[in-house]
Amino acid sequence: MAMSRAHANRIEIAIFAKAPIPGYAKTRLIPRLGADGAAKLQRLLIERAIQVALSAGIGPVSLWCAPDMDHEAFQTFSARYRVSLRAQTGNDLGERMCNAFRVLAACRPAVLIGTDCVVLGVRQIVRCAEFLLSSVDAAFVPVEDGGYILVGLRRATPSIFTGIPWGTRNVMAETERRAESEDISTAKLDPLWDIDCAEDYHRALGCGALHHEQCQFDPQWPNLL
Numbered sequence: 001m002a003m004s005r006a007h008a009n010r011i012e013i014a015i016f017a018k019a020p021i022p023g024y025a026k027t028r029l030i031p032r033l034g035a036d037g038a039a040k041l042q043r044l045l046i047e048r049a050i051q052v053a054l055s056a057g058i059g060p061v062s063l064w065c066a067p068d069m070d071h072e073a074f075q076t077f078s079a080r081y082r083v084s085l086r087a088q089t090g091n092d093l094g095e096r097m098c099n100a101f102r103v104l105a106a107c108r109p110a111v112l113i114g115t116d117c118v119v120l121g122v123r124q125i126v127r128c129a130e131f132l133l134s135s136v137d138a139a140f141v142p143v144e145d146g147g148y149i150l151v152g153l154r155r156a157t158p159s160i161f162t163g164i165p166w167g168t169r170n171v172m173a174e175t176e177r178r179a180e181s182e183d184i185s186t187a188k189l190d191p192l193w194d195i196d197c198a199e200d201y202h203r204a205l206g207c208g209a210l211h212h213e214q215c216q217f218d219p220q221w222p223n224l225l
């Protein structure tokens with residue numbers, strides 16, 4: 001379900017992504033996949049996120065890169081899908097997201113997604129975009145570990161990213177408390193799950209969100225059938 005033509009191209013969409021560098025991306029999966037395998041999974045996740053973002057049809061898509069924009073994967077995907085590249089800047093995740101929204105949401109609403117959630121689809125992105133085009137200040141798709149995989153804002157709102165305990169199970173709850181204390185209206189969809197560890201990887205394989213033929217980087221690949 002893409003956005004209606006009347007609303008299309010009205011919302012910026014950013015994808016936050018780590019470069020698929022062995023030892024840098026998906027480090028919690030290294031014991032299961034090895035450093036090279038974890039990096040190859042990250043590359044797959046980045047490309048999937050770009051495809052979903054473009055399919056949503058809500059507006060321009062940009063890929064926000066860490067540690068920089070130089071990695072071959074970023075350059076390849078930019079050329080292949082015609083998405084712009086930007087570098088993430090800031091000392092922690094909150095500051096990096098805040099800085100992105102200062103750019104993206106200066107003139108119109110924006111949505112930011114990560115790459116780890118293989119069950120985030122067009123429907124969730126479009127629904128959050130619709131919230132932002134109505135009267136909602138901030139829209140979220142939470143994940144089961146207590147964080148969120150999507151945040152959308154009608155305008156840059158630095159306070160929603162300040163003082164949040166990033167990397168803990170309290171991220172979504174603390175963000176909601178912060179929004180309530182500052183009269184920021186919010187909407188939240190049902191929680192999804194993302195791929196952080198070996199159990200999540202097997203869950204994605206089991207439900208078909210990752211397909212066997214995509215996972216030849218897996219040292220156990222012949223036995224995944």
